[in-house]
Amino acid sequence: MRSESIPVQTVWRTLYIIHLQHFKSYSIDTTYHNSLADDEVIGIHVEGYRSSLWLYVARKDELVVWSHKCHKRNTNNKVNRESQEKMVRSDSNESTLSERHFRRHYESVTHRMIHRRASIEMYRKAINNTFEIExxxxxxxxxxxxxxxxxxxxxxxxxxxxxxxxxxxxxxxxxxxxxxxxxxxxxxxxxxxxxxxxxxxxxxxxxxxxSTRSALNCEENDVNNHEIVMSGYLIRFNNDSKTSKTYRNRWFVLKTDNCLYWYKSAKEMDPLGVISLHGYTAGEEQELTGEHPFGFRLVKLRSGVKYFASKDSNTVNQWVLAINQRADILHKCDPYIGLTIKNTSRSATSLTPNDCSGYLAIFSQRRKCWRNRYFVLKDAALYIYFGVDAKSSLGVFLLHGYKVQSCVLIGKKNTFEAIPSESKFRHLWLMAESDIDKKRWLSALEYSIDRWIKL
Known part of the structure; x- marks a missing residue:
């Protein structure tokens, strides 16, 4: 039998696949530095996510939009529920201009998510020949x-x-x-x-x-739902000034996504605004105003100071402590990045529930060829595997801020693209097996990306 040499690149690829399948702990550095020369999908591509601050619409928040019924509040969490009547009221409790703008944007995004999710179910049922009047x-x-x-x-x-x-x-x-x-x-x-x-x-x-609601109900207990750390009524001063005469009494909720939300009242479920605590520090503010002597501030480098007031110093201290604890978690490690890194070591079939999964072809810009890969989409993270049986992913793209749309490529059918918010980020060209599968992926990508609202 004639002996044939095995290309060095083939040996390297085989060794690297074995390395990926047995690697227990990933970091961004190791996945970047160990990338294969001819496969640019390998690695954790975080550029889109890192470019901005984002508000994540969790499954429970989405269910609120899908129903006019209110969710039960978790009474086991630390809650500071003071009577609204005990707080000093401003002359008007109407929403401010910034609150109305945020409310409209939030409703627009969440209603669009409803349409995307329903479309995903329609295409899934069409592929399975189960789409019928119910x-x-x-x-x-x-x-x-x-x-x-x-x-x-x-x-x-x-x-x-x-x-x-x-x-x-x-x-x-x-x-x-x-x-x-x-x-x-x-x-x-x-x-x-x-x-x-x-x-x-x-x-x-x-x-x-x-009906498509049943598909969402099965995900109500998804691990990415955010719990309440602390809540209660606070006075919110507008225009980033403690001397501002414009202030509103609002129901504030601090969640485990390290964001501070506020609502018109404790009964409302749609937020009027949100602050990502990334880079913020809370501190007590002595003698905020004569009318509101007990207050605290949120300070961020190269950003305006935000002022809040409560009815007593004990409540202020509780808020300052809780906010700083959540901000410190963000400073040490971004939970979403940490979860994404952890997910790269999971098998393709274990990433459930997900927004979409299946085989697609991806265009290699370096080799100018198409490669068939198995993809799993979850919360705007697109994980790429060699196949459905792979024990770990080759890489992941965080698609925050991306736009997806159908495209025309000569000689190819069912193609679409993911366009980044900045040209220096990676542009993706993908190809589905059929037109209906392409529509399913487009709806799923739009739905998954829409879940993250840019702040």
Whole structure:
């Protein structure tokens, strides 16, 4: 038998795969420095995530948007629930301009997430030949309204149901995909065409819909949900000044995602604003104002100082201690980066629940060729494996700030791209096995990326 030499590159690749499968602890440095010369996907690509601060919309927060019912609060956590009436009120409790802007942006993103998630389920059911009408809904107009909102096009999805309206009691749910309206198929119709049809003069709507809410309910106990560290009413001063005459009494919640949220009241579930504690330090502020003597400040280098007040010094000390503890965690190690590094040593099938998974071809910019890989998408992190049976990933891209869209490449079908927010970050070209699988991936990528709101 004639002896043939084995290329050095093949030996190196085999040794590196064995190394990946048995490596127990990853760091960004080791994955970068041990990358293969001909496979640029290897490594932990964090550039998009590092470029900004982000608010993560956890599964429980998403469920709030999918339902007009409020979640039960966790009474086992440390809570400082002082009576709102005991606090000194400002002249107005209306939302400030910045709060209204944040509220609109938050609602826009979360409603878009509903449409993305419903689309994922539609394509998944279509691939499995299980997409079929599940409910027939009849809604009678009352006081010139039906009481529900839709979002998106092709398909249109129910994004909100208003309280005390006909839609609330007819069996319609947020996340339902509208297939027909009064016998007309609207699955491929635009948003404006569906609105026109629904308001074409009839006082009764007969809808045929496909439900998608059950897919979200099964993820309610996902490990990425954030728990409450501390909550209570505080006075929030506007314009980053302790002498500002504009202030609001707000319900504040400090969570384990190391963000400080505030709401109009303890009963509200949609935040009016949020502060990432990255780089912040809290400290007591003596004699904040004559009207509000007990206060504290949040200070960040090259940023304005933020002032808050409470009813007594003990409450102030509790907030200062809790905030500094969470900020210190961020200073030592970013929890999301830590979790991502840990996930790279997990097998492809163990990353559940995930937003999407399956085989795709990825274009190698260095070798100018396509490589078939197994991908797992989870919380805007795109993990890349040699195959579905791989015990650890080759690499991961954090797609924060990326835009995904269909693209046309000569000689290739079902291609799409992930475009970074800055040209110096890695641009990805991907190819699916079919058109419907491409649409499934596009919806999943948009949904997963939308979960992170840029602050």
């Amino acid at each position: 409910k027939e809904i009849i809604i009678n107009r009352s006081n010139s309204e039906f009481g529900f909102k839709i979002h998106g096009s092709r398909p249109v999805v129910v994004s909100a149901i208003e309280k005390n309206t006909p839609a609330e009691t007819c069996g319609l749910d947020v996340g339902d995909i509208v297939v027909t309206i009064n016998g007309y198929n609207v699955l491929e119709s635009s948003h404006s065409d569906v609105v026109k049809l629904a308001h074409s003069g009839t006082n009764t709507l007969k809808l045929e819909v496909v």
